[in-house]
Amino acid sequence: MILDEVEQLLHERIGLDAGTVGVSGLNYALKQRMAACAITDPSLYWRRLAVTPQEQQELINAVIVPETWFFRDPKAFVAMTRQALAMRAKGEVAEGRALRLISLPCSTGEEPYSMAMALFDVGLAASDFVIDAIDISTRNLAAAAQAVYGRNSFRGADLEFRARHFNAVEGGYRPHAEIRRQVRFRHGNLLDPLRIDAEPYDVVFCRNLLIYFDRDTQERALDRLHRMLAPHGVLLVGSGEAGLPLTCGFSSLRIPMAFAFAKRGAAERQPQPVPPPLAAAPAVRKPPARPAPAVPLRTRTPPSRTAPPPHLTPSAPPAPAPAPLRDAADESLETVERAANEGRLGEARQAARRHIDAFGPSAAALYLLGLACDADGAADEAVEAYRKVLYLAPDHREALAHLALLLRQRGDLAGAKAFSDRLGRLEKRSERR
Ligand SMILES: C[S@@+](CC[C@H](N)C(=O)[O-])C[C@H]1O[C@@H](n2cnc3c(N)ncnc32)[C@H](O)[C@@H]1O
Incomplete structure (x- = not known):
């Protein structure tokens, strides 16, 4: 069987730890590609694959996980816009640059387009920022360039940004x-040092990729990200990757829940965990020909009172607790979030268990524990923990995705x-709606 050779090739080319997509995922991609090449003999396919960069790219396109949404x-x-405004206010990003x-x-572009929308929404002009967007999958990049998005790209309860930033086509x-x-x-590969710009970035989003790497590759990738980032820069990773940086x-x-990092030393120099609120932001120009819109993310409220996102709320919530108790529960949950976001994982686990003992099980607390x-x-x-989340909130997509990945x-x-x-x-159900 050629599986071992293919796993090795994918590991060398893109750092993929085959265990994260599972043997069945890999087999499925191989079957697809062999059918597309009209080859039935696996060893013949391997011979073609080993010497044909184009076929390697096609296999990469078939095997990667493109999951993403706006x-x-x-x-x-929110953290990205605040940090960006703070960098300009502090002169870390010079006037005119x-x-x-x-x-x-x-992936298919939802993330970088969201970054652009968020920056316009806080009043930056087109000339104030540039966003590079890189992916290993040529198929995903073609979809990103076409930029026509179906319902699967719009998740969550707050979709009002769509009316302001999109045309129905x-x-x-x-x-x-x-x-x-x-x-x-x-097109580019995080692990290929020659292909990515040498000039440092103020903000680097590298989310939901490190989880597909083994430990050594994660370290190589983070070293790479460290070098790409300006001394004052901000790195954002995925929720399941927050312990790695x-x-x-x-x-x-x-x-909380931003999974944002600075180079060691720089973070300690930050005066406050959260930079000045948007209202105190420096005077910025509005984007042309559009009314000044509200920030699309219901997070203008101070973080200490932010409600959990809808997907973290149990489907059958208990009767509301009296206000002081609710405040105590919010605060206790924030303690868990903070510890998790700072990578104090043992503490986060303990705090989550304490929270559940004190306030009862909730999807939000169990998900953080997970x-x-x-x-x-x-x-x-x-x-x-993820199974318990699903008991309380059967449609909790993140818990389903994490559970599937862990079991695989x-x-x-x-x-x-x-x-x-x-x-x-x-x-599918949400697509039909
Ligand atoms: C799950 S998506 C994450 C997209 C987005 N950052 C997000 O969090 O929604 C993972 C993406 O990583 C890309 N990818 C995998 N290995 C890569 C590598 N070595 N360099 C660059 N991109 C890679 C895949 O093509 C896929 O589009």
């Missing part, structure tokens, strides 16, 4: 030309498939 982890975008941002990996919605013009898409020269910016255990390598406990990593392919199928049915 304003995924909304607090990351455009902010440099990168989304790597950008055949097949879905397309970001306005002024949004699309801000993003420069390029801490071991590789970064410190947490302690912004994330902390997951990042801390306690897979059994993470699985148990542990070789429980049938279990993983059951959760992936459930997630797929949910996505």
Whole structure:
């Protein structure tokens, strides 16, 4: 069987730890590619694959996980705009110089376009920033350039940004030309040092890629990201990756649920965990020909009182607690978030358990417990916590996705498939709506 050789090739080319997509995922991609090449003999296919860069690219396109959507982890975008404004106010980004941002990996474009929308929404002009967007998948980049998005790209309850930034077109919605013009898409590999710009970035989004790497590759990638980032810059990673930067020269910016980091030393120089509120931002120009819009992310409220996003709320919430108790519960949950975001994973796990003992189980607390255990390598406990989340909130997509990934990593392919199928049915249902 050629599976071992293919796994090795994918690891060398893109750093993929095959365990994260599972044998069935890899087999499925191989079957697709062999059918497309009209080859039935696996060893013949391997002979072609080993010497044909184009076929390697096609296999990469077939095997990668493109999952993404607009304003995924909304607090990351709020943190990004605040940090960007603070950099300009402090002179770290000189007058007249455009902010440099990168989304790597950008997948089908939802992430970099969200960055552009968020920056316009806080009043920056087109000349104030440039966004590079890089991905290994040529298929995803083609979709990003076409930029027509269906319902699957719009998740979460707050979609009012769509009315302001998109046109309805055949097949879905397309970001306005002024949004699309801000993003420069390029083919590239995070692990290939020659292909990415040498000039440092003020903001680097590298979300939901490190989870597909093994430990050594994660370290190589983080070293790369460290070199790409300006001394005052901000790195944003995915929720399941928040423990990783801490071991590789970064410190947490302690912004709950944003998963934001600065180079060690720089973070300690930040005067406050959260930079000045938007109202105190420097005078900035409005984007042309559009009314000044509200920030799309319901996060203008101070972080200490922010409600959990809708997907973290149990489907059948208990009767509301009296106000002081609710405040205590919010504060206790924030303690958990803070510890998790700062990579104090043991503490986060303990705080989550204490929270559940004191206030009862909720999808939000159990999900945070699952994330902390997951990042801390306690897979059994993470699985148990995610399962409980689904008991309280059967449509919790993140818990379903994490559970499918964890079970696949542990070789429980049938279990993983059951959760992936459930997630797929949910996505289809929301597409039809
Ligand atoms: C799950 S998506 C994440 C997209 C987006 N950052 C987000 O969080 O929504 C992962 C993406 O990583 C890309 N990818 C995988 N290996 C890569 C590599 N070595 N360099 C650049 N992109 C890579 C895949 O093509 C895929 O589009």
